[in-house]
Amino acid sequence: xxxxxxxxxxxxxxxxxxxxxxxxxxxxxxxxxxxxxxxxxxxxxxxxxxxxxxxxxxxxxxxxxxxxxxxxxxxxxxxxxxxxxxxxxxxxxxxxxxxxxxxxxxxxxxxxxxxxxxxxxxxxxxxxxxxxxxxxxxxxxxxxxxxxxxxxxxxxxxxxxxxxxxxxxxxxxxxxxxxxxxxxxxxxxxxxxxxxxxxxxxxxxxxxxxxxxxxxxxxxxxxxxxxxxxxxxxxxxxxxxxxxxxxxxxxxxxxxxxxxxxxxxxxxxxxxxxxxxxxxxxxxxxxxxxxxxxxxxxxxxxxxxxxxxxxxxxxxxxxxxxxxxxxxxxxxx
Amino acid sequence: xxxxxxxxxxxxxxxxxxxxxxxxxxxxxxxxxxxxxxxxxxxxxxxxxxxxxxxxxxxxxxxxxxxxxxxxxxxxxxxxxxxxxxxxxxxxxxxxxxxxxxxxxxxxxxxxxxxxxxxxxxxxxxxxxxxxxxxxxxxxxxxxxxxxxxxxxxxxxxxxxxxxxxxxxxxxxxxxxxxxxxxxxxxxxxxxxxxxxxxxxxxxxxxxxxxxxxxxxxxxxxxxxxxxxxxxxxxxxxxxxxxxxxxxxxxxxxxx
Numbered sequence: 001x002x003x004x005x006x007x008x009x010x011x012x013x014x015x016x017x018x019x020x021x022x023x024x025x026x027x028x029x030x031x032x033x034x035x036x037x038x039x040x041x042x043x044x045x046x047x048x049x050x051x052x053x054x055x056x057x058x059x060x061x062x063x064x065x066x067x068x069x070x071x072x073x074x075x076x077x078x079x080x081x082x083x084x085x086x087x088x089x090x091x092x093x094x095x096x097x098x099x100x101x102x103x104x105x106x107x108x109x110x111x112x113x114x115x116x117x118x119x120x121x122x123x124x125x126x127x128x129x130x131x132x133x134x135x136x137x138x139x140x141x142x143x144x145x146x147x148x149x150x151x152x153x154x155x156x157x158x159x160x161x162x163x164x165x166x167x168x169x170x171x172x173x174x175x176x177x178x179x180x181x182x183x184x185x186x187x188x189x190x191x192x193x194x195x196x197x198x199x200x201x202x203x204x205x206x207x208x209x210x211x212x213x214x215x216x217x218x219x220x221x222x223x224x225x226x227x228x229x230x231x232x233x234x235x236x237x238x239x240x241x242x243x244x245x246x247x248x249x250x251x252x253x254x255x256x257x258x259x260x261x262x263x264x265x266x267x268x269x270x271x272x273x274x275x276x277x278x279x280x281x282x283x284x285x286x287x288x289x290x291x292x293x294x295x296x297x298x299x300x301x302x303x304x305x306x307x308x309x310x311x312x313x314x315x316x317x318x319x320x321x322x323x324x325x326x327x328x329x330x331x332x333x
Numbered sequence: 334x335x336x337x338x339x340x341x342x343x344x345x346x347x348x349x350x351x352x353x354x355x356x357x358x359x360x361x362x363x364x365x366x367x368x369x370x371x372x373x374x375x376x377x378x379x380x381x382x383x384x385x386x387x388x389x390x391x392x393x394x395x396x397x398x399x400x401x402x403x404x405x406x407x408x409x410x411x412x413x414x415x416x417x418x419x420x421x422x423x424x425x426x427x428x429x430x431x432x433x434x435x436x437x438x439x440x441x442x443x444x445x446x447x448x449x450x451x452x453x454x455x456x457x458x459x460x461x462x463x464x465x466x467x468x469x470x471x472x473x474x475x476x477x478x479x480x481x482x483x484x485x486x487x488x489x490x491x492x493x494x495x496x497x498x499x500x501x502x503x504x505x506x507x508x509x510x511x512x513x514x515x516x517x518x519x520x521x522x523x524x525x526x527x528x529x530x531x532x533x534x535x536x537x538x539x540x541x542x543x544x545x546x547x548x549x550x551x552x553x554x555x556x557x558x559x560x561x562x563x564x565x566x567x568x569x570x571x572x573x574x575x576x577x578x579x580x581x582x583x584x585x586x587x588x589x
Contacts, residue, residue: 082420214442218431220420224383228414229487230407230435275421278442 011273011283018286025290026064029297030056033304054191063187063296063310064289065198066255067265069205071288073244074262075280076209079216080240081146084270088248088262091134091153091241093127095160097252100126102167102179119182120253127249130156135241144237185256185311187296194254201250205243206285212236213277220275258311260318261288268325334359334523335380335491340389342375349375351547353389359490360521362514364534367544368568373527374415376544377493380525381412407435411484415495417476425464425471425479429454432486454482457512473500481509485516491523498530506530510537535559536582543567559583 030052031039042048073088081090088094104122111118134156138149164183168176209216215236218226226233265288266280273279292310295317299310335357342350350372357363365373378384380391382398391398393409401409411432419428432454433447455464458478463471468479477500484492492513498506514537516522528534534541534555541558543551545567551558564572564585573586 079420084421214431214434214437217423217427218434220423221417221428221431222414224378224412224414225417227383227403228381228407228410228412228484229431230404232403270421275423276427 011279014273015279015283015286018283018290022064022286022290025293026060029060029293032297033301058192058195059187059189059296060293061192062189062195062198062255063293065195065202066187066251066258066289067261067292068285068289069198069202069247069251070258070261070292071265071269072202072206072209072281072285073248074266074288075277075284076216076240076244077262078266079219079277080144080237080244081150082220082222083146083150084267085263086150088244088251089157089257089259091130091149091245092156092160093130093245093248094252094257095157095164096130097123097127097249098183098257099160099164099167100124100129101182101253101256102164102171105175105178105182106167106171108175123253124249127245127252130160131242131245131249134245144234144241149241181309182256184309185258185314186307186309187255187292187299188307189254198250198254201247205247206281208239208243210281212239213281216277216281217275256309256311258292258314260314260322261292264318264322264325265291267322271325271329334394336392337380338390338392340376340379340391341387342372342379342384343387349547350379353549355542355549355552357491357523357525359523360517361540362517362524362538363526363540363542364531364538365525365527365542365544366529366531366534367550370546371544372547373544374495377412377495377525377527380491381410381493382406383412404435407487407489409489410491410493411487411489412493413480413484413495413497417480419468422467422469424467425460426451426455428468428479429483429486432483435487450486450488454486457485458482459508474502474505477501478505478509481512489522491525493525493527495527496529497526498528498533506533513537531559531564532584535584536577536580555583559585 031042033056043052070088074086077086077088077090078084080086100122101119103126104117104119107118109118111121113121134149134152137152138144164179168179171179215226215231218229218231219233219236223233266284269280269284269287273283292314295313296310299308299313302308302313335355337353337355340350340353341348353376365376367373375384379386382391382401385399393401393406398406429451430443430447433443433450436447437443455461458481460475460478460482463475468476471479477497481494481497484494494513498509501509510533513522513524513526517524526534526538538555540553541551541555542549543558543563550567551563559574561572561574564570564574568587570587570589573588575584575586576582577584
């Protein structure tokens with residue numbers, strides 16, 4: 001029989017073009033930057049090859065994974081909390097991670113575990129601790145109430161922010177500079193290490209969440225309706241909460257709290273492909289990844305040879321864009 | 334097919350249901366009536382395991398409810414809450430398609446069979462006119478018809494509805510009861526409606542369950558339950574009861 005769902009929407013085409021756009025982005029952006037006038041000649045030289053393979057390409061891939069993760073977690077947290085304004089940071093994981101990082105910087109501890117600095121280790125520990133605290137507070141008999149989760153997350157964020165200020169107060173000028181620089185977020189990495197750690201996590205979380213796409217759609221009709229349609233609500237909420245938070249914690253530890261990606265990308269793609277998570281969970285992460293690559297490319301070239309923290313770029317592009325989007329939508333209902 | 338034995342339920346320390354015993358057979362059309370706070374909505378939530386009973390047991394085809402998986406339960410029982418809001422915007426077709434979720438296996442997306450059922454439900458509930466629109470933009474009555482279509486798309490043998498017609502105009506009130514009655518007669522669907530509209534209940538249902546203060550007060554044919562003294566005691570208002578000469582069913586008018 002005929003498909004009763006006529007292909008009037010072009011979201012399939014859009015998703016395919018997003019994937020192609022991502023590939024083009026990954027292939028071209030490493031050749032943008034200081035010292036390159038002729039990409040082919042540049043690649044032929046030995047230093048050129050090294051710059052591309054040890055600096056530029058790893059950084060582009062890393063930026064993609066970070067942007068992909070933040071947009072993906074943004075989408076599922078919005079479904080979990082049944083709120084379009086939720087972000088990967090709404091539940092306070094990033095402030096826990098940030099507190100861990102500033103404590104590591106202040107204490108000046110020089111430890112390393114499998115090649116990771118004390119800042120990263122402390123940040124991951126801070127995130128995990130926050131996840132445990134929030135889960136303990138928010139879990140009630142019936143399920144994870146979105147309202148209680150949001151309230152707990154916001155409160156814990158505020159508490160940790162004040163603790164971060166307190167550590168700032170104790171710190172000297174160099175330490176404070178390093179802390180603020182960390183809090184701005186950045187993707188300056190060398191080599192493939194971070195990406196290799198991040199990749200399996202991203203793939204695992206994505207594979208699981210994508211399987212839940214139809215259940216995520218139903219979850220947005222409320223717990224009772226979702227239960228009656230056969231969704232195991234509590235299990236779904238738990239898995240989204242833990243996998244999303246853990247991935248956010250890892251991303252924040254590696255790249256700092258880069259803002260706006262987890263908010264505007266899901267929102268923008270929701271407007272473009274609709275709220276069906278089977279489409280949204282493909283479109284938003286790919287676009288998030290490409291978007292962050294371009295932001296980072298801008299960040300490292302705009303005041304070359306110096307670099308801007310990428311968090312500033314995402315906020316400066318994302319903020320006004322988001323406002324424009326809201327105004328535009330208000331004017332054309 | 335459905336048996337409730339000595340059911341108790343509390344919200345915190347407040348007892349909502351006390352010692353409920355109820356047995357429902359295949360193909361019955363039951364109305365649950367009673368004053369606000371009598372425990373009607375809670376009762377049907379227990380039947381679909383939206384809430385767990387504190388004590389007592391519910392058997393579905395002889396199987397205790399807690400051993401049945403969520404999806405399996407959704408293939409047998411459909412439930413329509415009093416109020417439904419979607420946090421995000423979905424089209425009417427997407428909402429009805431959600432009713433096919435319990436039939437999904439693994440990662441398999443919805444198939445031709447699912448789309449066929451959706452189209453059938455759209456015709457059945459007469460919602461072709463706005464089938465491509467967004468659910469959140471519809472009127473209360475239109476939303477309710479879409480939600481019923483989505484519940485019926487589960488292909489249930491029992492459908493539980495919590496005040497399904499309270500937001501609807503006269504035409505659509507009757508239309509929905511007619512459809513439910515038709516499904517009951519043609520497909521042996523068991524229908525269980527929580528309602529404040531006693532007249533529609535009297536006209537369409539073959540069994541009325543009267544509840545008050547968490548207890549089951551009377552359970553029987555409409556003429557056995559809809560009695561002057563019983564209604565006055567339970568609702569605390571005087572009622573006038575007569576027979577509608579056109580439908581031969583009881584009708585009830587409260588007066589002050």
